[in-house]
Amino acid sequence: MEQRRYFEQLDAIDPLLDLRALFDLRDDRVFFNGNSLGPPPRATADRLDEALRRWRDDMNAGWWDHQWLQLPTVTGDRIGALLGAAPGQVAVGESTSVNLFKLLCGAMELQTDARSVILTDRDNFPSDLYIADGVTRYVHRQATVRRVPTEEIGEHIDSDVAVVMLSHVDYRTAQLFPMREINERAHDAGALVLWDLSHSAGVVPLELDAAGTDLAVGCGYKYLNGGPGAPGYMYVAHRLLPRFEQPVTGWLGHTRPFDFTPGYAPDPGAARLTTGCPPLLSLLALDEGVQLTARADPAAVRAKSLALSEEFIALASERLAPYGVEVTGPTDTARRGSHVSLHSDSAERLAKGLAARGFHLELRPPDLLRFGLAPLYIRHVDVFDCVAAMEELLAEENTGHGGPRR
Amino acid sequence: MEQRRYFEQLDAIDPLLDLRALFDLRDDRVFFNGNSLGPPPRATADRLDEALRRWRDDMNAGWWDHQWLQLPTVTGDRIGALLGAAPGQVAVGESTSVNLFKLLCGAMELQTDARSVILTDRDNFPSDLYIADGVTRYVHRQATVRRVPTEEIGEHIDSDVAVVMLSHVDYRTAQLFPMREINERAHDAGALVLWDLSHSAGVVPLELDAAGTDLAVGCGYKYLNGGPGAPGYMYVAHRLLPRFEQPVTGWLGHTRPFDFTPGYAPDPGAARLTTGCPPLLSLLALDEGVQLTARADPAAVRAKSLALSEEFIALASERLAPYGVEVTGPTDTARRGSHVSLHSDSAERLAKGLAARGFHLELRPPDLLRFGLAPLYIRHVDVFDCVAAMEELLAEENTGHGGPRR
Numbered sequence: 001m002e003q004r005r006y007f008e009q010l011d012a013i014d015p016l017l018d019l020r021a022l023f024d025l026r027d028d029r030v031f032f033n034g035n036s037l038g039p040p041p042r043a044t045a046d047r048l049d050e051a052l053r054r055w056r057d058d059m060n061a062g063w064w065d066h067q068w069l070q071l072p073t074v075t076g077d078r079i080g081a082l083l084g085a086a087p088g089q090v091a092v093g094e095s096t097s098v099n100l101f102k103l104l105c106g107a108m109e110l111q112t113d114a115r116s117v118i119l120t121d122r123d124n125f126p127s128d129l130y131i132a133d134g135v136t137r138y139v140h141r142q143a144t145v146r147r148v149p150t151e152e153i154g155e156h157i158d159s160d161v162a163v164v165m166l167s168h169v170d171y172r173t174a175q176l177f178p179m180r181e182i183n184e185r186a187h188d189a190g191a192l193v194l195w196d197l198s199h200s201a202g203v204v205p206l207e208l209d210a211a212g213t214d215l216a217v218g219c220g221y222k223y224l225n226g227g228p229g230a231p232g233y234m235y236v237a238h239r240l241l242p243r244f245e246q247p248v249t250g251w252l253g254h255t256r257p258f259d260f261t262p263g264y265a266p267d268p269g270a271a272r273l274t275t276g277c278p279p280l281l282s283l284l285a286l287d288e289g290v291q292l293t294a295r296a297d298p299a300a301v302r303a304k305s306l307a308l309s310e311e312f313i314a315l316a317s318e319r320l321a322p323y324g325v326e327v328t329g330p331t332d333t334a335r336r337g338s339h340v341s342l343h344s345d346s347a348e349r350l351a352k353g354l355a356a357r358g359f360h361l362e363l364r365p366p367d368l369l370r371f372g373l374a375p376l377y378i379r380h381v382d383v384f385d386c387v388a389a390m391e392e393l394l395a396e397e398n399t400g401h402g403g404p405r406r
Numbered sequence: 407m408e409q410r411r412y413f414e415q416l417d418a419i420d421p422l423l424d425l426r427a428l429f430d431l432r433d434d435r436v437f438f439n440g441n442s443l444g445p446p447p448r449a450t451a452d453r454l455d456e457a458l459r460r461w462r463d464d465m466n467a468g469w470w471d472h473q474w475l476q477l478p479t480v481t482g483d484r485i486g487a488l489l490g491a492a493p494g495q496v497a498v499g500e501s502t503s504v505n506l507f508k509l510l511c512g513a514m515e516l517q518t519d520a521r522s523v524i525l526t527d528r529d530n531f532p533s534d535l536y537i538a539d540g541v542t543r544y545v546h547r548q549a550t551v552r553r554v555p556t557e558e559i560g561e562h563i564d565s566d567v568a569v570v571m572l573s574h575v576d577y578r579t580a581q582l583f584p585m586r587e588i589n590e591r592a593h594d595a596g597a598l599v600l601w602d603l604s605h606s607a608g609v610v611p612l613e614l615d616a617a618g619t620d621l622a623v624g625c626g627y628k629y630l631n632g633g634p635g636a637p638g639y640m641y642v643a644h645r646l647l648p649r650f651e652q653p654v655t656g657w658l659g660h661t662r663p664f665d666f667t668p669g670y671a672p673d674p675g676a677a678r679l680t681t682g683c684p685p686l687l688s689l690l691a692l693d694e695g696v697q698l699t700a701r702a703d704p705a706a707v708r709a710k711s712l713a714l715s716e717e718f719i720a721l722a723s724e725r726l727a728p729y730g731v732e733v734t735g736p737t738d739t740a741r742r743g744s745h746v747s748l749h750s751d752s753a754e755r756l757a758k759g760l761a762a763r764g765f766h767l768e769l770r771p772p773d774l775l776r777f778g779l780a781p782l783y784i785r786h787v788d789v790f791d792c793v794a795a796m797e798e799l800l801a802e803e804n805t806g807h808g809g810p811r812r
Contacts, residue, residue, distance in 0.1 A: 024462045037466040040458055048454050048687070052446055055634055056430045059766060060443040068634060094500040095682020097656030105544060122668070127657035127682070130670040138511060138653030139545050147668075221683070228461055228474060228686035247544030250503030251533035260770070262528070262553075264536035276501020276533070277627070279688030280634035281454070360465060364666070 010380035015300050020377045030382045032361040035339045035372030038225030041292040044285050075287040079233050084207035091270040096219040096232035100131045102246040103215050107163045107192045108140045115162035122147035125171050161191040169199035169337030173329030180211040202293045203338040226286030234273045250275035304375035305338040312340045315387040323394040339372045353393040359386045416786040421706050426783045436788045438767040441745045441778030444631030447698040450691050481693045485639050490613035497676040502625040502638035506537045508652040509621050513569045513598045514546045521568035528553035531577050567597040575605035575743030579735030586617040608699045609744040632692030640679045656681035710781035711744040718746045721793040729800040745778045759799040765792045
């Protein structure tokens with residue numbers, strides 16, 4: 001166990017370890033699926049208790065007295081700080097998919113009909129592809145979705161393209177797209193870019209404003225630790241916001257929602273991106289998750305994320321490769337987000353065996369295992385133990401078969 | 407205080423009084439704004455605690471292990487039971503406005519372009535009007551919204567009308583629209599009807615299936631007691647559902663969401679109405695509110711709602727009319743929902759004075775006071791006390807001015 005001690009020592013000097021104590025974690029389980037759902041901050045329970053008390057005591061007045069009404073943009077700005085976005089450009093909305101729909105429609109609205117292509121990665125997150133299809137099928141019927149291989153995105157950005165829609169980090173391979181470069185290339189061609197930050201916000205350094213980003217959406221329940229189904233957020237750059245029109249024009253986006261005027265007039269700021277009453281309990285939990293996430297130094301988060309990724313990849317290459325397990329995605333960690341995916345013919349068995357040992361991760365049948373390496377609560381020793389457990393499981397499986405396959 | 411004793415006795419024999427104890431209510435306050443936000447069921451706190459524990463213990467697996475994923479249609483069916491809808495036609499979605507957008511777009515999709523009118527009440531809830539405007543401005547651009555006075559709705563249902571969009575209960579006057587009659591009239595003319603049940607579900611008997619209703623939406627935080635910003639729901643009749651297409655096509659509406667196929671294929675049932683990950687904490691609170699609401703006998707709810715309305719109107723007419731206070735809406739309670747609105751030049755002062763005495767209600771400036779009479783927790787004596795308090799406030803105000811104005 002010499003090697004394990006090294007990882008323990010890395011944890012002992014981890015500048016983020018204090019934050020780990022602010023999460024409500026079980027000692028007997030390690031969750032490598034924080035890239036699907038981050039764990040609860042300890043403070044979330046109190047925040048919800050307080051909300052229940054206020055709901056009982058003040059009822060409807062809570063929307064004003066406790067500024068629940070402002071929360072979509074207040075939490076939005078807190079998220080904005082994590083995204084490198086100056087205040088006033090981010091609002092929390094409804095689900096990520098609804099938010100994406102709104103921004104995609106709004107982006108198309110900014111372009112002329114002559115630009116009729118939504119360009120995307122054919123390996124983009126399926127739900128994002130569904131939304132784009134819905135937009136072209138039911139709203140901008142003159143438009144089409146052009147799905148191309150990841151490596152061909154750049155060459156397809158031409159004068160037909162209205163919007164380039166991409167995930168900043170590929171949900172399978174963890175590949176990190178060069179945001180600034182793609183923004184620039186798109187702007188040169190007259191296109192807008194809409195980023196999905198679901199797998200990067202809170203774990204990959206983001207500089208939306210500095211990178212000249214136009215539009216972005218992201219989810220609240222992964223690395224932002226906002227809870228199951230936490231509402232997602234929308235970013236529209238200041239320079240686009242005044243003329244940005246999204247189609248789901250509800251009262252919360254109105255400039256004076258309580259005047260009850262018969263006509264819609266959008267709020268001048270990011271509130272115009274919102275539509276209906278926010279699901280307050282879920283929104284408060286999101287706010288708590290965001291506030292905890294924002295306490296971490298982004299440089300420390302990235303440094304630990306890279307270290308965990310490198311450790312995981314190195315250990316997996318050394319110990320698991322002989323059993324036919326392969327690491328996917330870029331080998332250069334600088335071009336990666338914060339999860340590692342492994343291909344293995346034994347994926348389902350491994351996932352089950354790991355779960356029995358307290359290691360939880362995401363299985364994408366038939367053969368993909370995803371390990372989220374969230375620096376705020378995953379320890380170096382967790383990575384070591386998990387790979388060691390996989391090695392044991394694979395060795396057991398191969399006993400009597402003459403050892404490792406190759 | 408003879409008269410007060412009569413109201414106390416009504417409470418003593420109220421068959422719904424046991425349910426009142428299941429709400430977390432303050433003894434020193436009466437909330438007549440349950441038509442804006444119902445109070446918390448006592449069980450909601452435990453339900454949220456349990457959810458936090460499951461979130462910590464099981465993380466992402468909760469979506470399967472605790473059937474969180476099914477909740478949009480499970481809670482949907484529970485709501486359906488309150489609406490007179492057979493199972494399989496209701497799903498909980500996101501905010502009421504997003505839900506309305508989806509159903510309105512889907513309804514237009516079912517009609518030919520020749521039918522280009524969305525017909526609505528010009529006094530419909532403003533946010534519903536904003537959504538209709540958004541649909542015609544950004545999605546069905548060939549269509550227009552025709553806003554007509556309430557009493558002219560019937561005569562405007564002609565061969566140009568694609569969808570009639572109405573609130574079942576008028577949010578100001580409490581007027582109850584004759585659902586079956588309007589459905590029939592619309593169907594004769596080839597139009598669909600989309601009802602907003604926000605001010606009727608949980609308090610007015612509903613028989614959506616029997617009334618031949620096509621489509622409906624409603625909110626979760628009023629008479630369903632689902633909590634601040636609780637998600638809303640959508641109803642699409644079985645006969646329309648298989649060909650019903652809504653434009654916000656996200657993974658939750660997919661028939662096999664976890665196959666991660668690149669193409670969208672809608673679920674055959676009500677799940678096709680949904681889009682993204684539901685805000686679980688808010689959804690669980692809604693489920694708790696719905697379950698409590700569903701424990702009441704609908705006939706007892708309606709009977710008490712009518713009684714409270716009649717008492718309120720009678721007392722207000724007798725005691726407040728001399729001070730220039732007027733009851734709005736139908737005098738026939740059978741044609742009313744479960745709130746009463748008063749016009750008064752002293753509305754703002756009255757609202758403030760009542761709040762100081764523990765009576766909370768909704769003020770719509772400049773001169774409208776709305777009192778929600780939710781039978782599950784408003785007592786007969788509350789109505790008596792509140793009108794008595796108003797009378798006192800008005801009398802104080804008039805002291806030195808020669809008594810009542812007329």
